[in-house]
Amino acid sequence: MGKVIIACDFAGRQETLSFLEQFGEERPFVKIGMELFYAEGPDIVRTLKGRGHPIFLDLKLHDIPNTVKKAMRVLSSLDTDIVNLHAAGTRAMMEAALEGLTRPDGTRPLCIAVTQLTSTDQTALEGELGIHLPMEEAVLSYAENARRAGLDGVVCSPLEAGAVHARCGAGFLCVTPGIRFADGDRGDQKRVMTPREARRIGSDYIVVGRPITASADPLAAYLRCLREFEGEEA
Numbered sequence: 106m107g108k109v110i111i112a113c114d115f116a117g118r119q120e121t122l123s124f125l126e127q128f129g130e131e132r133p134f135v136k137i138g139m140e141l142f143y144a145e146g147p148d149i150v151r152t153l154k155g156r157g158h159p160i161f162l163d164l165k166l167h168d169i170p171n172t173v174k175k176a177m178r179v180l181s182s183l184d185t186d187i188v189n190l191h192a193a194g195t196r197a198m199m200e201a202a203l204e205g206l207t208r209p210d211g212t213r214p215l216c217i218a219v220t221q222l223t224s225t226d227q228t229a230l231e232g233e234l235g236i237h238l239p240m241e242e243a244v245l246s247y248a249e250n251a252r253r254a255g256l257d258g259v260v261c262s263p264l265e266a267g268a269v270h271a272r273c274g275a276g277f278l279c280v281t282p283g284i285r286f287a288d289g290d291r292g293d294q295k296r297v298m299t300p301r302e303a304r305r306i307g308s309d310y311i312v313v314g315r316p317i318t319a320s321a322d323p324l325a326a327y328l329r330c331l332r333e334f335e336g337e338e339a
């Protein structure tokens with residue numbers, strides 16, 4: 106399974122399918138976020154999975170443990186490969202999520218946690234969330250909670266991946282957005298890395314949106330990401 110995940114940040118089914126048609130026989134790993142899922146419902150997951158795409162369902166669950174457990178039970182029937190939740194929901198919530206996610210045959214998708222959103226800065230962390238820790242410590246402490254709850258990894262900035270692995274172990278997955286080609290447009294992402302740099306620092310999967318979705322040749326851009334991230338020369 107390829108470890109370059111394309112963020113399908115599209116408004117609807119037709120746009121998503123037309124985009125993916127450009128990939129021919131390739132079946133890239135795709136991320137379905139809130140916008141597409143809320144617009145199209147679980148059917149979009151079934152459709153893309155049915156066409157052979159591995160799926161990261163990025164719904165970032167955060168509620169009381171019982172509600173998250175029941176929601177994860179519903180998602181467990183969708184045959185996704187990765188799902189996620191907010192580590193801020195506490196270890197009890199994350200443990201309940203894993204219970205709900207585990208199918209009767211004992212299998213389950215990977216489950217990873219959002220630590221601190223990259224849109225939250227140090228001022229908001231302290232002034233609004235009341236967390237009086239440097240951002241990196243706050244991220245590591247949430248990652249540690251996720252690991253103790255039994256989760257498989259976290260979504261984090263590639264800049265944090267090294268520290269997360271040092272704290273939580275090399276096998277704890279770091280899934281990292283904020284990827285740009287060295288010669289590409291940064292868009293609204295402030296702290297970015299190339300696929301090759303992300304691999305060097307220890308990202309296990311990269312999530313790439315606009316460098317592929319807004320490219321004139323999305324397949325070529327995807328293959329370039331694969332080469333840089335998974336290729337032998339990296």
Ligand code: C5P
Pocket residue numbers: 112114138222223224260261282283284292294312313314315316
């Ligand atoms: O287009 P771009 O490559 O910036 O897309 C990155 C994807 O990763 C988007 O779907 C964005 O919502 C997601 N993401 C992010 N930063 C986070 C968490 C998720 O960019 N901290």
